[in-house]
Amino acid sequence: MERPRQIIECGDFVLRSWRGQRDFAAAFTLIEESVDHLRPWEAWVTRHSEESTRDFLAESESKWASGDVYNYAIAQDGTLIGMCQTYRGADPQGRRIGYWLHPAATGQGIATRAATAMVTEMFTLPDVEYLEITHDLANTSSAAIPRRLGFTEVRREQATPPAAPAGSGIEVVWRLHRPAPPVNGSRE
Numbered sequence: 001m002e003r004p005r006q007i008i009e010c011g012d013f014v015l016r017s018w019r020g021q022r023d024f025a026a027a028f029t030l031i032e033e034s035v036d037h038l039r040p041w042e043a044w045v046t047r048h049s050e051e052s053t054r055d056f057l058a059e060s061e062s063k064w065a066s067g068d069v070y071n072y073a074i075a076q077d078g079t080l081i082g083m084c085q086t087y088r089g090a091d092p093q094g095r096r097i098g099y100w101l102h103p104a105a106t107g108q109g110i111a112t113r114a115a116t117a118m119v120t121e122m123f124t125l126p127d128v129e130y131l132e133i134t135h136d137l138a139n140t141s142s143a144a145i146p147r148r149l150g151f152t153e154v155r156r157e158q159a160t161p162p163a164a165p166a167g168s169g170i171e172v173v174w175r176l177h178r179p180a181p182p183v184n185g186s187r188e
Contacts, residue, residue, distance in 0.1 A: 001067050001127075002124075002125050002126060002127075003064070003067065003070075003125075004070050004086075004121045004122065004124070004125065005121060008072070008117045008118075008121055010113050010114060010117050011113070012076060013074055013075060013076040013081065013110060013113075013114075014074075014075050014076075015072040015073070015074055015084055015114060015117055015118070016072060016073055016075060017060070017064060017070070017071065017072060017073075018057055018060040018061070018071055018072075018073055020057055020058065020060075020061055021054065021057055021058070023057055023073065023080075024053060024054060024057060026073075026079075026080045027053050027056070027057060027073070027080065028050060028053045029080075030080045030081070030082070030083075030102055031045075031048055031053060032048070033102060033103075034100070034101075034102050034103060035048055036103075037102070037103040037106075038100060039164075039165065040164060040165055040166030040167075041135075041136060041139050041142070041164045041166060041167070042100065042164055043164045056071075063087075067088070068087060068088055069085055069086070069087040069088075070085060070086050070087075071083065071084075071085045072084045072085060072114075072118075074099075074101070074105075074110065074114055076105070076110075080102075081101060081102045081104070081105040081110065082099065082100055082101035082102055082105055082110065082111070082114070083098075083099065083100055084097070084098070084099040084111075084114045084115065084117075084118055085097070085098050085099070086098075086118055086122055086131070089132055092127070093127060093128065093129035093130065094128075094129065094130045094131070094132060094175075095122055095128055095130075095131055095132070096131070096132045096133065096134060097115055097118050097119070097122075097131055097132070097133050098133075099111050099114055099115055099118075099145070106141075111145055112144075112145050112148050112149070115133070115145050115146075115149060116149060118131075119131055119149060119176065123178050123179070128178065129177065129178050130175055130176060130177045130178065131151075131175070131176050132151075132154075132173055132174060132175050132176075133145065133146040133151055133173075133174045134171050134172065134173050134174070135171070135172055136159075136164065136166070136167040136168055136169075136170065136171060136172070137156065137168045137170040137171070137172050138166055138167060138168040139166070139167075143172065146174035146176075147174075149176065150176060151174035151175060151176045152174065152175055152176070153172060153173070153174050154173050154174065154175045155173050156170050156171065156172055156173070157170070157171045157173065158170060158171075159171050
């Protein structure tokens with residue numbers, strides 16, 4: 001099974017796979033400083049603790065090895081500023097992309113560029129036919145990214161109860177299909 005690169009250069013920041021417990025202090029601090037920013041949209045934040053961070057890092061390595069989840073730290077000048085991941089969807093040919101940033105890193109296009117890098121990287125894998133991004137209908141900041149990247153809204157799903165406190169309970173699912181290969185010898 002082919003895997004994505006463990007380090008993806010994105011100009012002024014990098015996506016890199018998590019380095020297990022060596023990343024514990026930085027990952028814990030990143031989440032700790034982002035809790036209030038994430039709480040309205042991310043249900044997992046209510047379970048944030050040192051233990052959950054250690055578990056996340058341990059699971060990141062095993063899930064990477066199995067191909068189930070590719071978790072990346074987003075680092076800028078050696079400092080962690082967010083996370084980006086892709087994980088298997090219900091269909092083996094599809095994957096979902098997720099992302100979040102430290103509040104000080106928002107509004108700079110970093111999430112859009114990180115998601116762009118993930119799209120490019122995932123489409124290098126032969127078994128990935130499409131990618132999806134899912135967010136709560138009320139999370140307009142997250143909705144901007146799939147629009148910018150050319151994803152198409154494919155459906156809305158009822159999430160009862162809403163997954164997070166600020167959620168509407170309606171999950172919006174966006175999809176982007178693998179670009180068709182160019183036809184050799186064609187004239188345009």
